[in-house]
Amino acid sequence: MKNSRNEKRSQHPNVETQASLKWEKGYKNVEVFSKEHLAVSLAYDVAQLSTKFTKERGAFTVALSGGSLIKYLRKLVDSPYAETIDWSKWHVFWVDERVVPKDNLESNYKLANDGFLSKVPIPPLNVYSIDDSLPPDGAADVYETTLRRLVTSNVIATSTNGLPKFDLMLLGMGPDGHVASLFPGHPLLNEDQKWISFLNDSPKQPPERITFTFPVINASSNVAMVVTREFTTSSKDGRRGRALEQNVPYSSDLLALQPSIQRSQEQTPTSKDLLALQPSIQRLA
Numbered sequence: 060m061k062n063s064r065n066e067k068r069s070q071h072p073n074v075e076t077q078a079s080l081k082w083e084k085g086y087k088n089v090e091v092f093s094k095e096h097l098a099v100s101l102a103y104d105v106a107q108l109s110t111k112f113t114k115e116r117g118a119f120t121v122a123l124s125g126g127s128l129i130k131y132l133r134k135l136v137d138s139p140y141a142e143t144i145d146w147s148k149w150h151v152f153w154v155d156e157r158v159v160p161k162d163n164l165e166s167n168y169k170l171a172n173d174g175f176l177s178k179v180p181i182p183p184l185n186v187y188s189i190d191d192s193l194p195p196d197g198a199a200d201v202y203e204t205t206l207r208r209l210v211t212s213n214v215i216a217t218s219t220n221g222l223p224k225f226d227l228m229l230l231g232m233g234p235d236g237h238v239a240s241l242f243p244g245h246p247l248l249n250e251d252q253k254w255i256s257f258l259n260d261s262p263k264q265p266p267e268r269i270t271f272t273f274p275v276i277n278a279s280s281n282v283a284m285v286v287t288r289e290f291t292t293s294s295k296d297g298r299r300g301r302a303l304e305q306n307v308p309y310s311s312d313l314l315a316l317q318p319s320i321q322r323s324q325e326q327t328p329t330s331k332d333l334l335a336l337q338p339s340i341q342r343l344a
């Protein structure tokens with residue numbers, strides 16, 4: 060069955076060519092969808108990337124967020140993608156994880172497993188969840204060691220500056236503007252040595268988490284930032300004026316960015332771009 064995005068595309072003779080060029084040439088784009096169309100479009104784009112990287116590299120490395128993102132992956136587990144994607148080539152990671160047992164309702168692994176991973180035949184050994192028996196610092200170290208091993212064995216590609224280069228990173232954005240577990244104003248925003256860091260003081264529960272750092276997020280080949288929510292900051296509290304003075308997009312600007320930004324290395328946003336998407340951040344860029 061064709062999805063509505065494909066139906067729309069089929070009305071335009073060159074559109075499939077354009078769609079594949081999109082991933083070849085690299086671009087940075089904002090697309091706005093209804094929530095239903097977002098799931099359809101996201102599945103289409105993820106499937107395209109899966110095909111491209113599986114063909115080029117023999118592997119497809121995807122880093123997932125938790126939160127609302129997972130429900131927008133729902134079309135990927137349906138026909139035609141359930142049958143056409145080569146799931147055996149997928150390697151799945153988490154851009155951030157709450158340091159809780161894997162069966163805890165707060166676990167990003169549990170969320171992804173229940174809503175997505177358990178429904179597709181990705182080899183269990185290709186699913187890299189955290190060691191939930193360790194405290195945050197240990198879990199972060201072990202996760203970074205795992206990434207380093209996979210970079211060495213070329214399962215994960217490497218950027219020119221030696222960072223892991225994930226084929227696709229799927230980011231959400233919290234109500235305060237956080238991405239991964241990088242929260243506005245938190246010192247971890249400045250971490251530029253570690254690939255994976257940890258925090259014990261997340262403003263959002265639970266407090267103990269590990270997270271990819273900005274250099275790793277920015278090194279990835281493609282990022283889809285899936286933003287579908289309202290933000291807690293509002294024009295009533297006067298922050299909009301301050302945000303505009305600082306050239307920082309505010310919540311209403313972010314709403315206009317719904318829901319996906321895709322890009323590749325040729326137009327790589329820097330951490331400054333991502334920081335600019337965090338509405339209430341107080342930081343000298």
Ligand SMILES: O=C1O[C@H](COP(=O)(O)O)[C@@H](O)[C@H](O)[C@H]1O
Pocket residue numbers: 123124125126127128155156157167230231232233234237238239240263288
């Ligand atoms: O705590 C987290 O929140 C963000 C955003 O989640 P959402 O439910 O507001 O979309 C998520 O991206 C992150 O992975 C998660 O740990």
